[in-house]
Amino acid sequence: MVGQVEIAARPLEPALYLVATPIGNLGDITLRALETLAAADVLACEDTRVTRVLLDRYGIRQRPTPYHEHNAAEAGPKLIEALGAGKSVALVSDAGTPLVSDPGFRLVEKALAAGIRVVPIPGPSAVLAALTASGLPSDTFLFAGFLPVKDGQRRSRLEELKAVPATLVFFESPRRVADTLAAMVDVYGARNAAVGRELTKTFEEMRTGTLAGLAEHYAAADTPKGEIVVSVGPPVAETPLDAGDIDRLLLSLAAEMPASKAAAEAARMTGGRKPDLYRRLMDLKARASDVQV
Template identity: 45%
Template sequence: MSSPARPGTLHVIATPIGNLGDLSPRALDTLRAVSAICAEDTRHTRQMLAHYGLERPLVALHEHNEEQLAEKLVARLQAGESLGLVSDAGTPLVSDPGFRLVRAARAAGIAVSPVPGACAFVAALSVAGLPSDRLVFEGFLPAKGNARRERLAPLATETRTLAFYESAHRIEETLADMATIFGGQRRAVIARELTKLFETVLDGTLEALQARVAADPNQRKGEFVVLVAGAGEDEDARIVEGRRLYAKLGEHLPPSTAAKLAAELSGAPRKALYGS
């Protein structure tokens, strides 16, 4: 059996998304053996390592310094060091920094080896009961409402299951925008605090989920994965297009005016748009 950390190799190591019991034995061996660990937040990673009784050299690698550090880290790998790459939680590069370092390492002919493990949206998908054979992962949506709606609008006709990450202080607004653009009766699942003490997985229509989150402060705490069913083949294309137009026009016009124009342009019934 080969060493868990091969010389001159960048090991991309998945870490737990909550429950520390989910770190694999191979990941633990690799973390113990690498020359240094590149971490998104060294404070967070140091605490995680301490739980397992490990103390390793850490290098802060995040979106603000990754481009500048990549060359130096590649030089260390070329000199024969083995490095680990972790994010704050889950699989690195999934809505987290790291791809620039991986790209630079591969361009330099350096071996990049995955040590797989937890990933929040995959964990959510496994318990959601939504179609999982075809998927669109969108990660985090823009923080500002207009930009968020612009990102969501082209997805209204997407037939594959949609996966998003969202924060506690934006979950209500995001569900409201999804209900407007995708339609309040579109099925969805909200997975909150996966693998942690207060884990909850809620399913229902976007309209019902929006109401439940609004009514329960506990459902507005923690980290969220939102999964939305794709547009069904039986869903009227005119209504889908009308909702997309209504969301866009609603940024600049009163709701009734936006619904009237969207209905005229798409051919969808106005009542299916206004208050949907």
């Protein structure tokens, strides 16, 4: 019994149930999730101690079994075997929706290959919580997970995502958030962004602004505590250059470098084709020569 709500452990059909659990506030659990956790024949989780806190909070007498990155190769086949024997298996992560940042996708892949039904039990998600509170466009977004730890690899990954026409959402360590924001300024420039910290918890914080402003704040502040979600707005559409602007750019570049190189640089800056820009530059030079004659 939770308040005036009774958690009934109704029998579950044999299937793999993906159960979303709170990302911080235990009150965010859904009734369906609680019923599923109470009724499952097997409850698999990342950390039995973390899941035990949730189960105890709602008086659910289940004995969770570990399934995580380090034992997936051994525990996964056992869970598939239980499913094949007609049992119901509930899978939870430490927080949020399973499979977003844990090895659960491998279990789902094997279950589907074995013809086993997979049932999502939706609920809390750090990605959606951060996105909806960020003030950034949410009609199209890309969850990019954790960025690489090493600076060079991190910047390469950011470059790969630079042209994606969507809001980008990342998970990040509090120890690396300042460095990551600095790298984002270098790669993405003047985009709007948001940093969500400790979402749904007591010290929840959502800080919004430009990437440069956020990078400056976290560079000067003490290392933040808690889970971090960084959201970055989509690319800002640039106003295309008109013919006159392109002519002036070509002539300016040609005054400092050979025509071929000037055309190549103009192509990089405008997105135009080098052969077309080269011919344009040659025409401009010919006209200038005729005028002088």
